[in-house]
Structure formats: C-alpha cells, structure tokens
Amino acid sequence: MPAQTAAPAPARGGRVSRLSQLTVPSMPQSVASTAAKSSFSQAPSHALVPPPPIAVKKDPKLANNWKAKSAAELTDAEVIAMPDTEYMNEKQMAFFRLKLVELKRGILENAGETTEHLREDTVVVPDPADRATIEEEHALELRTRDRERKLLKKIEQSIQRIDAGDYGYCDETGEPIGVGRLLARPTATLSLEAQQRRELKQKMFGD
Structure with missing residues (x-):
C-alpha cells in the first residue's frame, strides 16, 4: 500500500503557506553535505592574513656609490643599493x-x-x-x-x-x-x- 504523504501544516491564521505548496526537488543528504563543505571551503579563510612584504629592488651598479658621496649627496636608490652589512652605518644614519x-x-x-x-x-x-x-x-x-x-x-x-x-x-x-x-x-x-x-x-x- 503506497505511503500517504502528509498534508502541509497550515500557517498561522489557518491559511496554508504559499511557500509550503511549492515543490522543491529533493537533494540526497550526501550531495547536500558535499555541496555545503565545498561552499565553506571556498570561503576566503585567508582574508585576515597580512600580505607578504614587497622586496626592494637593488641596483648593483650603485652599491658602492655611498663610499664617495656625503649623506646629503646620496639618492634614495643609492641608499637602497647599499650592502646589508652597512645597514644603519654612520652615513645611512646621517642620510635619514x-x-x-x-x-x-x-x-x-x-x-x-x-x-x-x-x-x-x-x-x-x-x-x-x-x-x-x-x-x-x-x-x-x-x-x-x-x-x-x-x-x-x-x-x-x-x-x-x-x-x-x-x-x-x-x-x-x-x-x-x-x-x-x-x-x-x-x-x-x-x-x-x-x-x-x-x-x-x-x-x-x-x-
């Protein structure tokens, strides 16, 4: 004997909700679970991670210019090109x-x-x-x-x-x-x- 489908429960006020009368194709539980996990995994979970620092490009041709110039004569590019071993030496300090x-x-x-x-x-x-x-x-x-x-x-x-x-x-x-x-x-x-x-x-x- 075929199972009888239960009638939709009436909404408040005794009227049947229009939403309950609409038929929506059912989705298997496993498919629904997989879809939910997929949509969750695609969320930008890395939104709060700060971006990586941008490396400063050095011009090797300018690496030794600081030796022959005063702090007032140095350009920004020449200071960037200075070797890391000279970081915050006297000339860099004077430049800044x-x-x-x-x-x-x-x-x-x-x-x-x-x-x-x-x-x-x-x-x-x-x-x-x-x-x-x-x-x-x-x-x-x-x-x-x-x-x-x-x-x-x-x-x-x-x-x-x-x-x-x-x-x-x-x-x-x-x-x-x-x-x-x-x-x-x-x-x-x-x-x-x-x-x-x-x-x-x-x-x-x-x-």
Missing part, C-alpha cells in the same frame, strides 16, 4: 637624519602659513554661503595641521633615536625595519611584519 630634518622644516613652514591664512581671513564676510565656505576651509586646514603636529612629535622622537643609535630597528622584535620601509615612512618604529601583526590584532580585538 637629513630627511627627518627636512620633513620637520616643511611642517613648521606649513604651520606658519596656516597662522597667516587665519589672520588674513578674520574679516567678516556678509554672505552666509561665503562664511560657511571659509569656515569649512579653516576646519580642514586645522585638521591637517593637527595631523602634522602629531607627525612632528614622531619626527622629533626619530631624530632622538638616531642620536641614540637606535634608529632603524623594530621596537618589538629588534630586527631591522629595512631601508625601503624607512624611505617610505621615516618615522617607522616597527618592521612591516610587526606592523601588520599589530593592525591585524586591532581589527580582531579593537584598540
């Missing part, structure tokens, strides 16, 4: 000190220009739209100067690290930060790997 001093000078000049702009724009403007535009420009400029003020503090700390002979080495691991990273961010105090670990931890657990 000059970069930091120049960066500091530029920030101080920008701060002076901001003061002049604010002093010049103190005249009352009758048009409300013009006043709003000027106030927005002032707010943006002040936010930029605030970020530069924080950077200025890091620059001064980096110069102190150079004077103490600690510049160029990771605060967490003690390993070399790398010339390429320091050229991109002269105030860096962490190696790329340590920085990525810290950012990953902040994403997972918050500040």
